[in-house]
Amino acid sequence: MPMSDGLPFPVTITRVVQESPNVTTIYFDHAFSSKHGQFVMVWAPGIDEIPMALSYPDAITVQRVGDATTALVTKKPGEGIGIRGPFGNGFVIRGKTLAIAGGVGAAPLLRIGLEYPDVTFLLGARTAEELIFYDTLSSACDVRVATDDGSTGYHGYVAGLLNEINMDEYETIVVCGPDPMMRSVLKVLEGRNALDKSQFSMHRYMKCGVGLCGSCCVDPDGVCVCKDGPVFAGQMVIKSELGKYHRNAAGLKEI
Amino acid sequence: MPMSDGLPFPVTITRVVQESPNVTTIYFDHAFSSKHGQFVMVWAPGIDEIPMALSYPDAITVQRVGDATTALVTKKPGEGIGIRGPFGNGFVIRGKTLAIAGGVGAAPLLRIGLEYPDVTFLLGARTAEELIFYDTLSSACDVRVATDDGSTGYHGYVAGLLNEINMDEYETIVVCGPDPMMRSVLKVLEGRNALDKSQFSMHRYMKCGVGLCGSCCVDPDGVCVCKDGPVFAGQMVIKSELGKYHRNAAGLKEI
Amino acid sequence: MIRLKQEPVKIAGVPVRNHLILAAGVLGTCASSLSRMLRQGAGAVVTKSIGPEPRYGHAGPCVVVLEDGVLNAMGLPNPSREFEQELSLLEGEPVIVSIFGGNPDEFYEVAGWFAKKAQAFELNVSCPHASGFGAQIGTNPDMVKACTEAVKEWKKPVWVKLTPNVTDITAIGKAAEEGGADAIVAINTVRAMRISTGLKRPVLGNVYGGLSGKAIFPIAIRSVYELYEACTIPIVGCGGVSSAEDVIEMMMAGAQGVEIGSAIVNDPDIFRHISEKLYASDGVSPKEVVGCAHV
Amino acid sequence: MIRLKQEPVKIAGVPVRNHLILAAGVLGTCASSLSRMLRQGAGAVVTKSIGPEPRYGHAGPCVVVLEDGVLNAMGLPNPSREFEQELSLLEGEPVIVSIFGGNPDEFYEVAGWFAKKAQAFELNVSCPHASGFGAQIGTNPDMVKACTEAVKEWKKPVWVKLTPNVTDITAIGKAAEEGGADAIVAINTVRAMRISTGLKRPVLGNVYGGLSGKAIFPIAIRSVYELYEACTIPIVGCGGVSSAEDVIEMMMAGAQGVEIGSAIVNDPDIFRHISEKLYASDGVSPKEVVGCAHV
Numbered sequence A, B: 001m002p003m004s005d006g007l008p009f010p011v012t013i014t015r016v017v018q019e020s021p022n023v024t025t026i027y028f029d030h031a032f033s034s035k036h037g038q039f040v041m042v043w044a045p046g047i048d049e050i051p052m053a054l055s056y057p058d059a060i061t062v063q064r065v066g067d068a069t070t071a072l073v074t075k076k077p078g079e080g081i082g083i084r085g086p087f088g089n090g091f092v093i094r095g096k097t098l099a100i101a102g103g104v105g106a107a108p109l110l111r112i113g114l115e116y117p118d119v120t121f122l123l124g125a126r127t128a129e130e131l132i133f134y135d136t137l138s139s140a141c142d143v144r145v146a147t148d149d150g151s152t153g154y155h156g157y158v159a160g161l162l163n164e165i166n167m168d169e170y171e172t173i174v175v176c177g178p179d180p181m182m183r184s185v186l187k188v189l190e191g192r193n194a195l196d197k198s199q200f201s202m203h204r205y206m207k208c209g210v211g212l213c214g215s216c217c218v219d220p221d222g223v224c225v226c227k228d229g230p231v232f233a234g235q236m237v238i239k240s241e242l243g244k245y246h247r248n249a250a251g252l253k254e255i
Numbered sequence C, D: 001m002i003r004l005k006q007e008p009v010k011i012a013g014v015p016v017r018n019h020l021i022l023a024a025g026v027l028g029t030c031a032s033s034l035s036r037m038l039r040q041g042a043g044a045v046v047t048k049s050i051g052p053e054p055r056y057g058h059a060g061p062c063v064v065v066l067e068d069g070v071l072n073a074m075g076l077p078n079p080s081r082e083f084e085q086e087l088s089l090l091e092g093e094p095v096i097v098s099i100f101g102g103n104p105d106e107f108y109e110v111a112g113w114f115a116k117k118a119q120a121f122e123l124n125v126s127c128p129h130a131s132g133f134g135a136q137i138g139t140n141p142d143m144v145k146a147c148t149e150a151v152k153e154w155k156k157p158v159w160v161k162l163t164p165n166v167t168d169i170t171a172i173g174k175a176a177e178e179g180g181a182d183a184i185v186a187i188n189t190v191r192a193m194r195i196s197t198g199l200k201r202p203v204l205g206n207v208y209g210g211l212s213g214k215a216i217f218p219i220a221i222r223s224v225y226e227l228y229e230a231c232t233i234p235i236v237g238c239g240g241v242s243s244a245e246d247v248i249e250m251m252m253a254g255a256q257g258v259e260i261g262s263a264i265v266n267d268p269d270i271f272r273h274i275s276e277k278l279y280a281s282d283g284v285s286p287k288e289v290v291g292c293a294h295v
């Protein structure tokens, strides 16, 4: 039942899958067609509306960090949430692809690993326990793991895994994760002349999702992550505020 | 320059042609595509907006009867008026056609006489002087004339001309004129079993032109002349209020 | 979408055939067009607003259809007392007579003409473009209360139709309630205008008019929601309704029924079309829907 | 369509690059997005409304895009005084700083932070969904006058932005004029809301919000037209402008320039696109257009 206008589309939760102690995939009764990397605004009724990747056409994968994400991960099948979108651009995948994910940043990259023929997936997490999507991904592509505490895979940040990668093999590099992780990846890519084939999915505080309110704007170009992104070329991201500061809901700069 | 929304389309008057002492054809700089029998709402700025047939794609033919028509017929080339529409349905012409016009009722029928191959046009007026479109029409079809005072053609009402017509020859009969004239034509057609191939263009007080305000509604079916008409089947018109009464701008019945 | 059970409906004491009512002023001057709307599935009809004297209305243009609404300045044309004749032809039908006047006495007088025949009165204290009437009364709570009281003397259900062109619509709603109104209708048109850039003048003969249709739906929903929080009498929603979904939304905001006007332009058969989607034999009771969005 | 001559423009003492100004609250929290809008052809930009304390805004949803407009209840999120930093990056640019407060003293205080850097102030006495601010001030003529006077002490051009959610917008316009305003901006959003029928609750986190975009254009035109008749100071039109034709219509209603907000959603390059159609070397002087529809 599509609603007229751009009101949140009401969906009913069908299944809730715990991916790690802190991360839950929530399936619902409607599949949205979207480009990989686009996002939706997810409305937890009575709480808030927050941006999320569609990890599957009919699912989001949520890391519990605050009010809205807690409300979402504690929902039960049969309960309703609202979805606006999909919004934003998306990744453009060409040829052999290197996906680099930190934490829940794996969500927007997941389907790239599952659907494209020739993907190497670098999956980072703090600990083995917090690693998500490992089983699903390893049946579909070449997955390499890094954990901060070394509890599995490479011991260290995911950027460290890049040492063992031959950049020349890849036509496309897609990245999503926390700002500091993306900043380190940027440095590595720059050092190895691979920046021009990289795309980064940024996150910023989002309220409208449609390029109006300005809360997701990024210095110095003033682009909107929600409308001009969330996926940007590495060349642009490296010149941006990313990893240096971002603005919170009030527009105050935070580090 | 089409305006967005259904605002009156502004046109500039290019030429004004006096058809008779009381009737003037006003040409403008835009041709509207319409079905014969549809009408437009013509806005004389600062005065009023009134319904009019498009006698040509780029012209209306106006009989001066009151404020708005006076404002229109005294306009000069270069001045502007507004046009909403075309609105309503239109005549459906099939085969040999008999057109019966009384006075300025010839306006919506004119192009039928000019454009269809096999038309007999009965043209009625009060006097020879008030006859309109005679020259134009006679070069295109078989025109027969009646005047109330006998100053030219048949002496009497246009319905009288029907005596000399063999109804069986015609597949379509289209009629427009004052209510009493149309009522007499209805009677003749009924008596000669020709009602079912007749179409009448009715006029009623119109304010909106789009079937909303109700000022043009006709008893007993409550149809809107502006939206369900102005062209109706003779079978429907004969059962209507036509020739008995109509409602004025206040909705008061008048005879 | 939620569907409603088809069951006998009464709105504020007025039995109606379904929740969809023809709004005042739309095809509302003749008995014949009103019964046509009933035949085409309206649950009830509100007449054109009838006043103390015949009025011929404003000079044209009186109506322009916009992409997302309608702008009108009819100017309350009406046949006044002669409308009684038309009403005679509608006996037994669910007809609500809309009336207006310049003061409580005029409201009382006009109501008296129709007191025997009307199922209910709707007081137009909300037309935004007729000087001395409509919104000029409906922006003043004392006047609204007094006019409501005056018409209530005829002992018929009285619905008071409000204008959104006020700082606080709930103050007016409460005044109607205090005056004894049986229901509130919200909303009448929103004061608005357009200009013809080609002809360099306002498009409407009256310069100012009222906006209706889809454009005002979010304003109507807000008004109904606010009134539902502030008042206890039933509310009838009006403004921009054009689909079954819109009807449900109005009801969730707090409306017991809806009035539909401008949507007729795009679909003269709107009542039937909405009914087909709105009702189902296994539908829910309207009681579960009305006001359920209040949290 | 009439086209305008490109000539130096001053609106109420503020030099702007053309007649098209970015409306308050749209991409208005960062220097970088504001200068992007200037690069893309805005004649001037109004910042997000800045208040006495940082605010984080209402819970979401804060915005829904409708077919013919936008509904928002942002809740005036803003970095307060820290916005000074952003302004430093915009020196020399045509930037109008929008400010709000809960009383004249707060307006005075906030204005003071930016008095050196702002080309002008725009007073937000019109946001319909932030309790204690905006329209709660802007519906009271005395408060509007007092806040205007307070900010005028900084000796900068002051534009006062009005809400249409009042019974008579001209009363508020006159109050601003009496308080020494240099211009009136009309209008802010129209109080409105929508309900999710699927989730049975209001869509906006704040329940109530403001309607903008095409839906309100006829309301904005009416407001500008009314104000032009009632006041003598310049008017800046705002509300639903999305084409060069709309700009001309606003100017004919009486606006010396226009602000554009919601139209950005469908066309982030709207300023350039409108300019291309609006201006021509053989165009007419804007003076001939402003207010010319008044008859």
Ligand SMILES: Cc1cc2nc3c(=O)[nH]c(=O)nc-3n(C[C@H](O)[C@H](O)[C@H](O)COP(=O)(O)OP(=O)(O)OC[C@H]3O[C@@H](n4cnc5c(N)ncnc54)[C@H](O)[C@@H]3O)c2cc1C
Binding pocket: A039, A048, A049, A050, A051, A052, A053, A054, A060, A061, A062, A063, A064, A065, A066, A067, A068, A069, A070, A104, A107, A108, A202, A203, A204, A205, A206, A207, A230
């Ligand atoms: C394009 C995009 C895609 C995202 N995809 C995912 C995803 O697939 N899975 C996932 O778990 N998370 C994702 N996020 C992050 C997610 O939106 C935040 O974790 C979430 O908003 C936190 O909300 P909260 O109320 O639980 O936390 P809060 O306690 O409100 O805030 C915790 C932190 O979360 C961030 N945050 C809060 N609200 C927002 C907001 N409206 N917009 C952006 N950030 C916010 C802020 O950094 C804040 O400090 C994505 C963010 C963006 C911008």
Ligand SMILES: Cc1cc2nc3c(=O)[nH]c(=O)nc-3n(C[C@H](O)[C@H](O)[C@H](O)COP(=O)(O)OP(=O)(O)OC[C@H]3O[C@@H](n4cnc5c(N)ncnc54)[C@H](O)[C@@H]3O)c2cc1C
Binding pocket: B039, B048, B049, B050, B051, B052, B053, B054, B060, B061, B062, B063, B064, B065, B066, B067, B068, B069, B070, B104, B107, B108, B202, B203, B204, B205, B206, B207, B230
């Ligand atoms: C569908 C239709 C097509 C028409 N086509 C033509 C045409 O091609 N040429 C032509 O000369 N006339 C035509 N008319 C009639 C024309 O609309 C009226 O003569 C005109 O409106 C008179 O306006 P006024 O202000 O000059 O006269 P007024 O002094 O206002 O009124 C004189 C009489 O004209 C009629 N009239 C006035 N206003 C209206 C109105 N808004 N709608 C309908 N009737 C009105 C009434 O009977 C009134 O008594 C048509 C009418 C209709 C309904």
Ligand SMILES: Cc1cc2nc3c(=O)[nH]c(=O)nc-3n(C[C@H](O)[C@H](O)[C@H](O)COP(=O)(O)O)c2cc1C
Binding pocket: B212, B213, C023, C024, C025, C026, C048, C049, C063, C070, C072, C074, C076, C098, C124, C127, C161, C187, C188, C189, C211, C212, C213, C214, C216, C238, C239, C240, C241, C259, C260, C261, C262, C263
């Ligand atoms: C052409 C027209 C005439 C109207 N006449 C009246 C009227 O006489 N009395 C009244 O109370 N409302 C009148 N209205 C207002 C409608 O009844 C209704 O309140 C408004 O149009 C909003 O509903 P809608 O969006 O469904 O049209 C009129 C509206 C239109 C468009």
Ligand SMILES: Cc1cc2nc3c(=O)[nH]c(=O)nc-3n(C[C@H](O)[C@H](O)[C@H](O)COP(=O)(O)O)c2cc1C
Binding pocket: A212, A213, D023, D024, D025, D026, D048, D049, D063, D070, D072, D074, D076, D098, D124, D127, D161, D187, D188, D189, D211, D212, D213, D214, D216, D238, D239, D240, D241, D259, D260, D261, D262, D263
């Ligand atoms: C997302 C959003 C945020 C807004 N924030 C403000 C604001 O902070 N201050 C203000 O005065 N107006 C604000 N407005 C109102 C706009 O400046 C403008 O008055 C209104 O949107 C009508 O113009 P439009 O139809 O061109 O958008 C906001 C509007 C929107 C849509």
Ligand code: FES
Binding pocket: A205, A206, A207, A208, A209, A210, A211, A212, A213, A214, A215, A216, A217, A224, A225, A226, A227
């Ligand atoms: S979230 Fe509003 S502009 Fe991006």
Ligand code: FES
Binding pocket: B205, B206, B207, B208, B209, B210, B211, B212, B213, B214, B215, B216, B217, B224, B225, B226, B227
């Ligand atoms: S003129 Fe309004 S309904 Fe026909």
